[in-house]
Each structure stands twice: as structure tokens, then as C-alpha cells.
Amino acid sequence: MDNLKIERDGAVVTVRLHRPQVLNALSGDLLAELLEALRPLDADPEVGCFVVTGSERVFAAGADIKEMAGKTAAEMAAEDYFGAWEEFASLRTPKIAAVGGYALGGGCELAMMCDLVIAGESAVFGQPEIKLGVIPGIGGTQRLTRLVGRAKAMDLVLTGRTMDAREAGGCGLVSRVVPDDRVLPEALEAAATIASHGRAAVTAARECVDRALETGLRDGILFERRVFHALFATEDQKEGMSAFLEKRPPRFTGR
Numbered sequence: 001m002d003n004l005k006i007e008r009d010g011a012v013v014t015v016r017l018h019r020p021q022v023l024n025a026l027s028g029d030l031l032a033e034l035l036e037a038l039r040p041l042d043a044d045p046e047v048g049c050f051v052v053t054g055s056e057r058v059f060a061a062g063a064d065i066k067e068m069a070g071k072t073a074a075e076m077a078a079e080d081y082f083g084a085w086e087e088f089a090s091l092r093t094p095k096i097a098a099v100g101g102y103a104l105g106g107g108c109e110l111a112m113m114c115d116l117v118i119a120g121e122s123a124v125f126g127q128p129e130i131k132l133g134v135i136p137g138i139g140g141t142q143r144l145t146r147l148v149g150r151a152k153a154m155d156l157v158l159t160g161r162t163m164d165a166r167e168a169g170g171c172g173l174v175s176r177v178v179p180d181d182r183v184l185p186e187a188l189e190a191a192a193t194i195a196s197h198g199r200a201a202v203t204a205a206r207e208c209v210d211r212a213l214e215t216g217l218r219d220g221i222l223f224e225r226r227v228f229h230a231l232f233a234t235e236d237q238k239e240g241m242s243a244f245l246e247k248r249p250p251r252f253t254g255r
Contacts, residue, residue: 003030006037011048011195012188013041016055023061024054026106026138030064035087042091045254048195048202050091051187052114053098056180059123060107065132082138089113089139092203094194098187099123100180104162109138112147115206117173118187119165120180125173126162146213147172198236198252 005016017024097114145153168174243250
């Protein structure tokens with residue numbers, strides 16, 4: 001693949017954005033390659049987690065401006081430009097963004113589509129689209145507001161300013177801030193931990209956490225309880241609780 005490098009180590013798949021000449025700008029070709037690579041892996045029961053990363057200097061500096069600058073409003077609407085990114089966001093396999101350097105515009109939005117964001121101390125985040133006469137178009141105004149709140153989202157989106165990893169961690173955009181040389185190792189360790197758990201429980205947990213952003217507390221608690229009950233139909237629940245009582249490591253099978 002021209003725009004990506006894919007590596008698999010057991011249950012963990014690492015996806016490295018590789019367009020160094022344009023700072024990993026997110027093009028249509030890159031998205032097509034990404035989905036082509038991840039669709040079969042998302043369906044593979046032996047895959048437990050994806051890690052998405054870039055280089056030490058840049059995660060992704062934004063969408064490919066050159067690709068879309070000359071388009072008309074009618075063309076953008078007809079193509080539903082950026083719409084296909086929601087397929088990536090909806091992949092059922094957990095996703096970790098390992099962010100080193102710049103994650104701006106589409107790069108910040110890509111990180112927010114992941115379940116965890118592990119950032120190096122020198123990482124920089126932002127939604128600077130306002131400086132180009134547009135707004136975020138891959139979910140930036142929506143996911144950012146849900147993660148960091150209205151006040152912080154308005155600040156970033158309306159001014160176009162960036163924030164460092166410490167600020168991003170403090171406001172809830174980033175899960176962990178680690179030394180720059182620990183970004184990928186930390187992400188891979190987290191991915192291996194997630195992949196070691198029962199797939200049904202991991203999928204259910206993700207769905208419940210996401211539901212918390214989209215529903216009221218009463219409905220969310222009811223949804224969580226029903227999912228909790230349903231997991232007692234799985235072999236992994238029986239194995240996990242038996243292993244706990246027998247004081248041994250569980251052997252999950254995903255069933």
C-alpha cells in the first residue's frame with residue numbers, strides 16, 4: 001500500500017500513516033486503503049485491537065487541502081465528501097491512536113475516532129479549519145465538544161489555536177501523556193491488554209461508553225444493565241468468573 005504500512009503482531013494490528021511528503025495528509029486514496037486493509041481484519045476474531053500512528057514528527061497534519069481546494073459545494077455534497085470516514089469510526093475492533101507530533105484538523109478528528117488517544121509530551125492538537133474559511137468536516141465540532149466541553153471546543157474551533165499534550169490530557173481529549181519515545185510502546189502494551197480480554201465484553205463495554213455520550217443517564221444505565229445481563233450468556237463470562245474463583249489467569253475464547 002502506498003499510503004500506509006500495516007504490521008500484525010498476534011492480536012494487535014498497527015496501522016502507520018505513511019505520506020511523509022505531505023505530513024500524512026488524509027486523502028481519499030489513503031482512506032480507501034485504510035478501509036480496504038481494516039475491513040477483513042475487523043471481521044477476524046483473532047484480531048483484538050488496532051493501533052493507528054504516524055511518525056515521530058506528525059500523526060496527521062490534516063485533510064488533503066490540495067485534493068479538495070477546487071471543488072464546488074455541489075461536488076462536495078454529491079460525493080458526500082468525508083462521509084466514508086464514519087465507516088472507520090464504526091469499526092467494531094477497539095482503536096488506539098498513538099500520537100506523536102502534530103494532530104491537526106483531520107488528524108485530530110482521526111484521533112478522536114479512536115477509543116483511546118496516547119500522546120507524546122510534544123504532541124500538538126487542534127482544529128484550525130477556520131483559518132481556511134471552512135469548519136471541521138470529519139466530526140470535529142461534534143466529537144470535540146463531547147470530549148472537552150462547549151467552552152474549550154468553541155475556543156479551539158473559533159480561534160484555530162492549537163493545544164499541547166498536557167492541555168489535551170487535562171481536558172479529556174487524550175487518555176495518556178507519555179514521553180515521546182514511549183508513545184508507540186505504550187499504545188502497543190495497551191492494545192495487547194485490550195486484546196487479551198474477551199471480545200464480547202470489550203465490544204459491549206465500548207458500546208456502553210459510547211452510549212453514555214448519546215443518551216440520558218437513566219436510559220444509559222438501563223442499557224448498561226441489559227448488556228451486563230446479556231453477557232452471562234457467553235462462555236467468556238463463565239470462564240472469567242471461574243478463573244477468578246480458582247485464582248488462575250482466564251483463557252478467553254471470544255465465545
